[in-house]
Amino acid sequence: MKKLILGIAVLFLIVYGIFEFIERLDAVENNESGVKYDQQLNQDQPDQPGQPDEPKKPEMLTITPDQAFKGNLLLINRKYPVPDNAELPEIVNLFKRKDLLKGFGILDNSIELPLDMVDKFSNMVQAAKKDGVTHFLISSGYRDNEKQQELYETLEKGVANPPGHSEHNLGLSMDIGSSLGMMKDAPEGKWLEQNAWKYGFILRFPEDKKDITGVMYEPWHFRYVGLPHSAIMQKHDFVLEQYLDYLKEKKEITETIDGQTYSIAYYRVSDQNIEVPLHQKYELSGDNVDGVIMTSWDTELKDAPVDGTKTGTKEGDAQ
Numbered sequence: 001m002k003k004l005i006l007g008i009a010v011l012f013l014i015v016y017g018i019f020e021f022i023e024r025l026d027a028v029e030n031n032e033s034g035v036k037y038d039q040q041l042n043q044d045q046p047d048q049p050g051q052p053d054e055p056k057k058p059e060m061l062t063i064t065p066d067q068a069f070k071g072n073l074l075l076i077n078r079k080y081p082v083p084d085n086a087e088l089p090e091i092v093n094l095f096k097r098k099d100l101l102k103g104f105g106i107l108d109n110s111i112e113l114p115l116d117m118v119d120k121f122s123n124m125v126q127a128a129k130k131d132g133v134t135h136f137l138i139s140s141g142y143r144d145n146e147k148q149q150e151l152y153e154t155l156e157k158g159v160a161n162p163p164g165h166s167e168h169n170l171g172l173s174m175d176i177g178s179s180l181g182m183m184k185d186a187p188e189g190k191w192l193e194q195n196a197w198k199y200g201f202i203l204r205f206p207e208d209k210k211d212i213t214g215v216m217y218e219p220w221h222f223r224y225v226g227l228p229h230s231a232i233m234q235k236h237d238f239v240l241e242q243y244l245d246y247l248k249e250k251k252e253i254t255e256t257i258d259g260q261t262y263s264i265a266y267y268r269v270s271d272q273n274i275e276v277p278l279h280q281k282y283e284l285s286g287d288n289v290d291g292v293i294m295t296s297w298d299t300e301l302k303d304a305p306v307d308g309t310k311t312g313t314k315e316g317d318a319q
């Protein structure tokens, strides 16, 4: 009997011992996982609200000083000549390319224009046609120095700029007439004055800006600057001189045109390369002095600044 009791007691002790051992094991495991949890918390600390990740550095684009002398926003006037070695786009003679004369005529067989400008102009003319305005006539397009010299010598003083100081020398401007009469009275002139900005063109020498441009009112002379610039200039009633001064002063502006938001930043290049944040979609233009304007936009709505946003579809990739 004693043996039996002793046996039960030993068995009980063994069973108790095993339970106790398992319980301690559990406690140790729990404690360990507790430590792990704390470590995790500590590791996660930098991601807690109020401690954001280090901001990603934007990709940078290097702008070289020569970029101050290329692009659609170049300021050409009596003070700032056409830059040396200016890059010219492909120029076509419109008399030889009658296939390009869509909805407009030419004054004579010498009219030349950059090929992409013909496209931009046609786009605008198609929109005018919808408003019943159809008598456009190009009277001057691209002019080389020789042609400009000829004009300078022939015309009254103050009417033509000296060679090397005309936007026509870069193919950025055209003189547009009407077969119905003088542009200041003709429907073509009135339509352009009100609507050209929608297609990237500006009336370069308005009647009330002679003090700033130094040039008398020219209801026929239209300059291409591209969107969104033409729309912003229209909104603020700026000529190119004023617009560039405004950008230099503001350094960066944001404008929404026809549902698309643009950021326009001015960078002074001086004589050094500079690094600027690289945006997904952008275009650059110099100011022909010492600055570069970067126009950037998001890509959710459109791929590019579109000339003639209301009617044009072909212009999206043309800039």
Ligand SMILES: [Zn+2]
Pocket: 140, 168, 173, 174, 175, 220, 221, 222
């Ligand atoms: Zn002109």
